[in-house]
Amino acid sequence: MRVEARILLSLGSFFGFMSALYWFWGHENAGGVMIFAAMLLCFVPGSYYFWWSRHMKERPEDDPNATQAQGAGVIGAFPGTSIWPFTLAMGAFFVVLALVFGIWFLVPGFGLAAWALFGGTAEGRRGGTH
C-alpha cells in the first residue's frame, strides 16, 4: 500500500507545485483552481492510503516473497449476474432524454433509477442470480 500512497502523494505534490507556479506567474483563476483541485484529488486518497500503510500488516500482494497460499480465502464478493446496472443505465438514459425532449421523460427515468437502486440494494451481497 505504500507504493500506491506514494504515487498519489507524489502526483499531488507535483500538482501543488504547478498550481503555485501557475498562479503566481499567470494570475489566471480557472486554471489555478483546476490544478489545485487536482492536487486535492490526489492528496485526499493518498493521505488515506499513507495512513493505512503505516497501520496495517503487509498484504500478500505487497510481499515480494509471498506464496499463493497466503492469498487463500474469501477475497471479495463477485456477483454472477445482475439486471440492475442495465436498469439504472436505462433510467439515466431517460433522464438525459428529459433534458432534450421534455420533462415527462423524467417519470420513466426516475422510476427506473429508483427501481434499480432499490433492486440493487435488495440484491445485497448476493449480487443477483448466479
Added chain:
Amino acid sequence: MTDVLDPPIVAQPADHGQEHDGPTGILKWLTTTDHKIIGMSYTVTSVIMMVIGGAFAEIIRAQLTSPSNNLVSLAQYNELFTMHGSVMIYLFAGPFAFGGLANMIVPIQIGAPDMAFPRLNALSYWLYLTGSITMLSGFFVAGGAANFGWVAYAPLSNSINTPGAGADLWIGGLLLTGFSAIFTGVNLTATIFYLRAPGMTMFRMPIFTWNMLVTAILILLAFPVLTAGLIMLYCDRHFGTHIFSVQGGGVPVLWQHIFWFWGHPEVYILALPFFGVVTEIIPVFSRKPVFGYKGMIFATMTIGALSLGVWAHHMFTTGVVLLPFFSIMSFLIAVPTGIKFFNWIGTMWRGEIWLSTAMLMAIGFLFTFLVGGITGIYLASPPIDFFTHDTYFVVAHFHSIVMALVLGGMGGLYYWGPKITGYLLNETIGKIQFWFLFIGIQVFTLPMYLLGLRGMPRRVAGYPLHTSWEALNQLATVGAVLIGVSTVLFVVNIGYSWKKYPAGDNPWDGHTLEWFTTSPPPHHNFYRLPRIRSERPTWDYNHPDRPAKYHGHHDIQDGVPVV
C-alpha cells in the same frame, strides 16, 4: 455472492470452457458482470463506432476531392466533421482502450478474479452504450446533429448560434459517456490497488497495467471537469445563465479552459493505454524482457503528471494564456516520451524479432506516433502555432497521433484477441491489412501537413481553385480509402478466421500472467496461479532455464528459479 477462493486450491477442470451456469443469449449480455464479456461488449461497440466515424471521414474526404464539390451541403458538412471527431474521440478511442482492452486484460494480468466492482463495471458499459446512442440520434432530429465542432467552443455552442435538439443530444450523450468513463476509472484504480495476486507487487505489474493505472487516475482528474463544463453549457443554453456569454458577464474563453483541462489529459488518456499495448507486444515478439522496466513506469507517470499542465497550448492564439508556461510544459512531455521510444528500440535491439501482425502493428505505431509526436513539438512553440493554428497542419498532427493509436489498437486485438476468444486471426490477411493501414495513414496525413503549411484552413467544405491544394487533397483521400480498405480487411479476417485457428493457452510464448490461464479464461480467470517472482511470471514458469535474467527478483536454487 460467489466466494472466490484462492485459485491455486481450485482443482483444474478437464475442459477449458466457461463452467459458470447462468442466463444465456441476450439475457446473459444484459445481466453479465463478467469483466471479459463487458470488455468484449465495449470492444465490439467501439469498433462499430470506429466504422461509423470512419464512414463520416470517407464522406468528408470525398467532399474535399475538388474545390467546390456538392456531395454534401455546408450544413451537412458541419455536422459530419463535428460527429466524426466526436464519435472517434468520445465513442471509439477512449472506450476501446479503457473500456475494452483494459477491462479484458488488466484483471487477468494481475491475477484478479474480476474487476473490483463488477456491477459498476456493467453500469459503465450501459452508460457508454446509451450515451453513444444519444449522441448519434442527433442525426434523426429536426435541425440535424451537433454542428459546432467536437470542441463545442462558446459562444458558437450557445442556444442562439446552435439551436435545436442535436446539440443537446450531443451534450447529453457526452454526460452519459463521461460518467461511464469516471466509473471505469474508479474500477480500474480499485482493481489494481486491491486485487493483485500474492507476490504481484506494484513493481512487478505488467507495463500495460501500469499505464492503465495512470490512465485511470487521469480519467478521475480530468473527466469530472468536462462533466461540470457540460452542465454549465447546458445551463447557458436553457436556464438563462451566462457563464460563457459576455452579455451576462460571463467569459467565453472559460469554456476553452475547462474543455482543454479535460482535453489534453484526454490525449494521454487515449495514448497511454496504447503505449502499454506496444510495450507488451514488443518484448514478446523480440524474445526479450522490456528494456528499462522502471524507466518506462516513471516515464508514464511523468507524462501523466505533465499532461495536466499543458491544456492551454491549444489556446495560444486566444492571446490570454501564459505562453511560456504552457510552451515549456509541452516541450517537457517530449522527454519521457523520448525515453519510451529509446526503451522500445532498446527492447528490440538484438532481439529475436518475430514479425507477426501484432509486431508489425506495434512497429507501425512507433513510426506513426513519432511523426505525430515531433509535429506536436513544433506546435508547442507559440510562433509556429500562431502560423499553423486552425490549419490542416494541426489536423495532420493529431491524425498521425490518433491513427498511430489505431495501429496500436489493432496490434492489441491481434495479440490479445486469441486469449479472450480462444482463436487466432489469420496472419496473412492481418499482414495485408497492416500494409493497407500503415501506407494509408502516411498517404492520408503527409499531404495534410503540406496543405496546412500552404495555408488551407480546417473545417471547410470547399476551397479556392488552387492546383496544389486540390492534388494534395486528392492524395489524402486516396490514403483515407486505403485506411477504409484495411478496416474491411479486418472484418473479412474475423469472418474468415471464425473459430478456425484454435489459439491454445499461450500462442505467442507470452511473458505475463494472462498467458498462464486458459484461452478463453474461466469465469473467475484462473484455475491456478504460478509463484510470482518477477514481472514475467509466465515466462519464468515456462522457461525455468531462462528466467527474467536482465532484471527482476528471483529465488534461484541450483540454477533453477523456484516457481
